[in-house]
Amino acid sequence: MEIDSPDGSSGSISGTQEENGFRLYPVAVGDYGEGLPYAPSDWPNPGDNWVWRVGKRIASSGHFLDRYLYPPKHLQDSHRKKNGLASKQSVEQFVRSKFPNADVIAFFASFSWKIPAKPLRLFEMTDDKEDIAPSKEIEETSVSDSPMGDLACKAGNRSCIALESSSGVMFCDICCSEPGFCRACCCILCCKTISTSHVGYSYIRCEALVKGFTCGHVAHINCALRAYMAGTVGGTIGLDAEYYCRRCDSRLDLVSHVRKLLKTCESINSRNDIERILSVGISILRNSQRASGKQLLHHISFVMAKLRSGAELEDVWKKEDTYEVTQENGALELKNHNEPPENGTFSTSLMSSIFDHRVETLVLEDEIDQILLALKKSQESEYRLAEETLYVQKNYIQDLYQQLEHERCELSRRAPSADADALLDPFLSKVNHLKQEMTKLKDMKEVAKGFGRTPKRILKEHFNLETEN
Incomplete structure (x- = not known):
């Protein structure tokens, strides 16, 4: 130099x-x-x-x-x-x-x-x-x-930007202490190197400030989505089109990130690359309750529909085709910002947008996929609950059978006497108890029809499930 x-x-x-x-x-x-x-x-x-x-x-x-x-x-x-x-x-x-x-x-x-x-x-x-x-x-x-030399990328990545950070990064003795891990180019979730093609398409970088220093850790977007650390996630984490950084516990807005992805797509000539990037945007925004997230998802779905229908790339990004859905006074309204209605009539492009079956098909596909996924998860949880409860009951009944067999052998070896009669009463009591447990198991077998068709009494008594009327 x-x-x-x-x-x-x-x-x-x-x-x-x-x-x-x-x-x-x-x-x-x-x-x-x-x-x-x-x-x-x-x-x-x-x-x-x-x-x-x-x-x-x-x-x-x-x-x-x-x-x-x-x-x-x-x-x-x-x-x-x-x-x-x-x-x-x-x-x-x-x-x-x-x-x-x-x-x-x-x-x-x-x-x-x-x-x-x-x-x-x-x-x-x-x-x-x-x-x-x-x-x-x-x-x-x-x-x-x-x-x-000592500042080189620990992952051996020649294109790593670790040395080109424009501000100090926070000290990290957790993941950054691992050999071969670089916060600037290794995913914090899978530890594999990120791809820098189409910046922001495959990864997200945490730019949160922690005590005056930048976090700087990156994660693959797909890894974050699979780990429920990106997109819209319920429960205690409570994300809405956001990214949750596992290192610093900060939340990043992903709506603005998707807007950047959409802007990136406008400069790409490969239809396959555009579809892949738009699919990432749809995955991030799906189920968002924010108005900005819903509008952006609707716009991306519309662009994707035109793209899949074979429209020319220059037509895909035409502004006259952009519109948004808003909700006012409980009614949905479709607004076209570039072609306002004249004399109370809809423009041709607006009418075609309203009845564009390709957009509705994409939305329906996404909704059906989400419903089936939710059903599969609910059925899996019901199956695990039923499996655990039924096996506990089965093991309990087996133990009762073994105890009764042992006591029956003891009684058979004893000669008739007052002591033998005294032991017979507890034995008969256990026999009655076994019959009750068998009746209980018979009731529990009703779950074979599905939890939705199982009587509420059985779900409450034997599976500890409260159901709404």
Whole structure:
């Protein structure tokens, strides 16, 4: 990596400046280096050179907003190897924890905290920070030869963006302590590497702030849906078109995420890719009770129907075909924002939208799938309850049979006497009890017809199920 000479000067921000007696040279986005002027040298011992790195954000003054310090290897904590120290406060806390008697003011005076930035080239002037690629020299530098070698992706992913985070990430000693796991490119649920094709299609990144730091953990959307940590989920978790991060317990809105997916689809030419992405959006929004979620789901279903009917891609995204369903005063109303009714009559496209069987077919398919899935789950739970209860009753009856057989043998060996008559009464009592348990089992067999056709008395007495009248 080439850098400007500290002795060079070209004026203003692009030339050298001075701070703490050091002549500062501007650096490019993503650059890093060792020692002065942007990191301590020979501190605390001779040969202890610190490493510096800059992020992507640049202040109006021309200095980097994001800059990181990495202590010498023998001072590094395990979680500092990758994340570094991202603020003056974190650097001060680190120095005080390692060297309680150190002069912190003198420490900061030994180098320059401010790092001037080179003017951005035209291709770097973009709002999308992910579009700024690291320099070729950094990509081709081996982990062992680079002063940033210890910060390489733990999963060995060359396209990992872990080192390009524009802000500090929270300390994690749970999943991030596992060998081969990288929060930036490994799914927190299955631990497999994510795919970055069509950003946001296959994964979701938690951008929640935790005590001033970004969580940064990612998860496959399909993994989150299967684990009931995304979409609309009832029970104690209570999600509505949201994502629940297992690491920091934060909730992310997925309606806005699906809008981004829809925008991504407009720039894709592959019909198969568009269908796959839209299917993910439908899975996320299905059963949402939020008005925004329902409207977006309706729109995506309409787009999907046109796509499957063979419509040209340019026609699929036409705005005149977009409409939304709203509910006012208990009545459903269909509104077309681009073609309002004239003189109290519906436009042609609006009428075709109302009676578009393809949209209704998709909605019906989704509803039927959900009903069958819910039925299957309810039947599985009923089966498990019946299985457990019936086997408990069967085992109990078997135990009674064994006890009676043992007592019958004892009675047969005894000669007729008053003692034998005294033992006969408990035996006969157990026989009657066995008959009662057999009658109970006969009642329980009614569940073979299904819980819905089993008498409420049996469900309540033998299966502990309360049913509504």
